Amino acid sequence: xxxxxxxxxxxxxxxxxxxxxxxxxxxxxxxxxxxxxxxxxxxxxxxxxxxxxxxxxxxxxxxxxxxxxxxxxxxxxxxxxxxxxxxxxxxxxxxxxxxxxxxxxxxxxxxxxxxxxxxxxxxxxxxxxxxxxxxxxxxxxxxxxxxxxxxxxxxxxxxxxxxxxxxxxxxxxxxxxxxxxxxxxxxxxxxxxxxxxxxxxxxxxxxxxxxxxxxxxxxxxxxxxxxxxxxxxxxxxxxxxxxxxxxxxxxxxxxxxxxxxxxxxxxxxxxxxxxxxxxxxxxxxxxxxx
Ligand code: HBI
Ligand code: FE
Numbered sequence: 225x226x227x228x229x230x231x232x233x234x235x236x237x238x239x240x241x242x243x244x245x246x247x248x249x250x251x252x253x254x255x256x257x258x259x260x261x262x263x264x265x266x267x268x269x270x271x272x273x274x275x276x277x278x279x280x281x282x283x284x285x286x287x288x289x290x291x292x293x294x295x296x297x298x299x300x301x302x303x304x305x306x307x308x309x310x311x312x313x314x315x316x317x318x319x320x321x322x323x324x325x326x327x328x329x330x331x332x333x334x335x336x337x338x339x340x341x342x343x344x345x346x347x348x349x350x351x352x353x354x355x356x357x358x359x360x361x362x363x364x365x366x367x368x369x370x371x372x373x374x375x376x377x378x379x380x381x382x383x384x385x386x387x388x389x390x391x392x393x394x395x396x397x398x399x400x401x402x403x404x405x406x407x408x409x410x411x412x413x414x415x416x417x418x419x420x421x422x423x424x425x426x427x428x429x430x431x432x433x434x435x436x437x438x439x440x441x442x443x444x445x446x447x448x449x450x451x452x453x454x455x456x457x458x459x460x461x462x463x464x465x466x467x468x469x470x471x472x473x474x475x476x477x478x479x480x481x482x483x484x485x486x487x488x489x490x491x492x493x494x495x496x497x498x499x500x501x502x503x504x505x506x507x508x509x510x511x512x513x514x
Pocket of ligand 1: 321323324325326327330340341342357398399400402403
């Protein structure tokens, strides 16, 4: 508890803002861009080209517009260059991390508009599946949406919520919210369903599956329902939650979660493949074009 208080005091007084003294420095590393080999840059290009072919007509327009401007197809990007553009766009910056960091540290970064990006790239044999997020998942999947002001605000709000959630033992609820939005979220558009989740957009198979496969459920986003729903980390999702737009995501998660966590403690968690009575299973897209 006092660790947490210290963290909050420091971040409230801005002591952590901008410099990485205190608890963060154990997790922030330098991106040694010169150390990446030609083979690693070639692997990045292969991953990038596969996803760049898949996302048109399947990713939300904000993702496509940002990706086009980021020009990240030639090789593993330099985080400091992207941070310059990102700061101008939404006040965010990238911090290089060695991999997954503790929730507390992760939330502290997000609350200060810093997105942690892993520095290592998967091995060639992990082309189709990695257990932990690597630089391709973090950069290709997450960074483009941080150029969108509303989504950028949502991510900071999520970080601040996380710092509170730890005290109210709401972390499992919040992790599900992150999983079913930031990682695997879908959105309604006039042209049909589109993906915005990083776990989908950086995946070779799930981009098409999440939109047009008849097997998974697709349910309208509702924050309490999302927080109750368990998820699988090593298979395609059995349920996707669909938002109208990023404003809805921001508005529906702006409230103080304390009463929500109290209600959730009284309710059963739901298996990943639940469809509750009265819930509409939103129909999949007819087979996407291209
Ligand atoms: N650390 N580097 C990194 N990246 C993540 O996406 C991440 C993390 N730590 C914790 C975490 N995600 C999840 O537990 C979130 O739900 C908080
Ligand atoms: Fe991720």
